Amino acid sequence: MSHTAHIPSHRKPRRSASKLAVRAGVAGGVLSTLAMAGTASASPSEPVTETTLEMPVLNLDLAADVSSAVTTAAENTAAAAVTGELRSQEEQARTGAAAEAKKAKEDAEKADAEKKAKEEADRKAVAERATRSSARGSLQSTAASNDEDTVAAPAAGSAAAIVNFARAQVGKAYISGGTGPYSFDCSGLVQAAYRQAGVSLPRVSQDQSTRGSAVSLSALQPGDILYWGPSGSAYHVAIYVGGGKFVGAQNSGTGIVERSLSYDPPTGARRVL
Template sequence: MALRAGVAGGVLSTIAVAGSANAATAAEPVTETIEMPMLTAALTSKVALSAEATQQAADGYQYRAEQQRAAEKAVKDAEKAQHAAEKKAEAAAEKQAAERAATAERAARGAERTDLSGVRTAATTSSSGSGASAPSQDVPAPASGSVATVVAFLQAQVGDAYVMGGTGPNSWDCSGLVQAAFKQVGVDLPRTSQAQSTAGTQVGTANLQVGDILYWGGQGSAYHTGVYIGDGKYLDAANPSKGVVIQDLSGYPASGAVRVL
């Protein structure tokens, strides 16, 4: 029993000592500290200044970028406005040119349709029952073979340009070409279509002969003339798009005809 008591006491003592040591160790305070870096006033000021400079630089970049975009937009807008102005001016110029051309053509047509005193000749009829008419005395009688000369001259002009008021040698209007053709054989015709439609003897379009002068419109108020060259065809200075051409009479029937040869 004594032995048991001693063993037990020894064990308890050991436990007590161990407990005391652990308690002492646990109660010992931690004295180690970590020192944090301190921001001085100078460092703080430098950091603030750096941040402000960075912000100012960013603001400057943004301002310059906005200015550049605005300048580019202004240039593009100016280019568009200039292009639109050029197109508008071009359209206005074309319109004015067309109006001037139309005015000139109307004036020329009006001049051709004006009766000129001293150049109109009326056809005379023979005595009752004959049904024939005599040539006007204002148109001289041509020499033999004159029709062929007139037709040859006209055919030589095929392909020439039509120009209002043109009298040759490379551009013609309708009455200018007819006048020049008959002048080759000594026949002095009036200058305008209106007057040419009354020169010589009036003949029906159903009884045409080579060399007859065809006219479109009324007698004395014709607006176009040409020359019958046979086989249902005529030659004329037609218009600016065609020039001097040979055409089929069935496509554009004449209103009347006069014969001076």
């Protein structure tokens, strides 16, 4: 049987290595003092009785303490790493959410700006259409008020020669390609009328619709060239003779006629004189 078998094996709470070392040192010193005192007090004439001192066994589980400390440190380190990672992820999440919110705000502002721009463009388009409709309605109303009995405003100078010639051709036949003197097409009549004023015009209506300068339909003067269709691509021309009327070679069914502007409102006008 071991000499320490009588000592109960009860595990005590762990102590730090430093405290255990101090206590072990104190115990060793006490035991050394007792041994020296016993030796000094023994008489040489008396037999010496050997005394066995049992050394207390110090239950120093240093390896377990060190292992526990290392394990605790590792656990603390791992916990700190996890905490740092979580904080980093939270910061990234906040940064990403802020960026997404900023982008969403910018997209919303851009969409709102585009919507406002489109609404403004639509408003302007509606206003322009309304203005054009109003101008055309005013022109047609003015032309309608001047019936065929209205006396045309007198033309002056070269314009008078153009107007007089055009009116003198009323009733003659319309023939495609005709340039007079007994039949005309629309551009042939205009070319012949301007020839009376000493002005040479191109032969076809497309070219005639680009000569001179543009003039508003609300500011026409006798002798102005009226055209139908886009400028440069006009499909018909005639001569404004004043009083809200024009003279033109319309078609083979009507021949050369004098009509109110409301009969067939032109697209635009050119002033050559």
